[in-house]
């Protein structure tokens with residue numbers, strides 16, 4: 146009996162180790178921890194996928210619900226900023242007001258847009274909530290974290306519109322005054338899909354003359370910025386590096402743009418941007434990594450541009466060429482008007498080159514850019530900076546972000 150038990154537990158342990166183990170680059174931060182985290186995320190997606198195929202619920206809703214449930218286990222810190230949920234122009238927001246009061250001194254303001262592939266995440270999610278509390282405290286600021294609506298309830302451009310509407314409301318001089326925020330010191334920030342929204346909103350605020358108060362800083366954390374090249378060196382190098390796999394990101398894009406998932410494979414091989422795509426000629430230079438990336442990041446990769454592609458994709462999904470979805474496609478005249486930028490990129494992230502190319506394009510447009518590249522970073526580090534999901538690379542991402550904002554906002 147004992148022997149059977151031992152054999153079974155041995156086999157189960159081996160199966161578990163096999164499930165968890167994935168080869169990882171040597172330089173990634175805390176590889177074992179990352180493997181366990183990745184296995185947990187993979188399981189969540191598998192169960193979600195199963196429930197969806199059984200017709201029980203959308204996989205995204207299952208994942209969101211599970212994450213929310215697990216968070217109840219962690220207590221909310223006492224003290225710190227004053228936190229309340231409200232709506233700005235009909236959009237849900239969570240506002241964090243630093244409790245520091247210096248007589249006659251106005252506070253800094255920051256719009257924060259969380260990540261999660263336009264489908265996951267929430268202002269209330271522990272990692273984002275703790276980050277915003279910390280930013281409010283340490284920057285003596287008012288942080289507005291926007292609860293924009295998500296896939297599958299809404300698709301592009303609603304997520305963007307929610308963020309823009311909430312932002313425009315906050316930037317109204319009388320609203321800033323109500324929160325004692327200095328109009329000269331308001332910024333915007335976001336990570337991943339939130340970085341995409343932050344970059345897009347920053348561009349729109351810069352060019353819209355009806356918005357009187359302008360941002361003085363933008364801080365983009367491994368932003369998603371384009372969907373025209375899924376074969377940049379970082380997409381190829383990191384296609385199987387957790388926690389954001391190349392194919393998963395294409396699925397998130399297709400959901401966001403409300404397009405058919407049968408496009409994953411053609412887009413994976415850049416069939417939507419073949420040489421025969423006339424509509425692309427005026428955009429190519431804006432995402433041409435052979436000129437926008439320095440050689441150390443190009444490594445030995447070669448551009449993937451099919452001679453003949455699938456011409457229907459850009460027609461079927463015109464949002465692929467919409468700057469509100471893909472801020473990297475903005476014209477230089479627009480970039481010129483955007484505020485000084487902080488762009489955090491991670492070596493082990495498919496989105497590394499999106500961020501690096503945007504940094505280069507902003508610099509070419511004359512914008513001051515702090516490019517903060519993390520050689521051991523992986524996608525999502527900003528969300529893994531607090532107990533119990535704490536990585537050294539995550540703590541450093543938070544530290545660097547706050548210290549840049551402290552100096553520049």
Ligand SMILES: *[C@@H]1O[C@H](CO)[C@@H](O)[C@H](O)[C@H]1NC(C)=O
Pocket residue numbers: 410411416453454455456
């Ligand atoms: C890519 O485009 C070519 C040329 O139109 C076509 O023959 C091929 O089937 C496409 N590949 C995919 C995966 O759609």
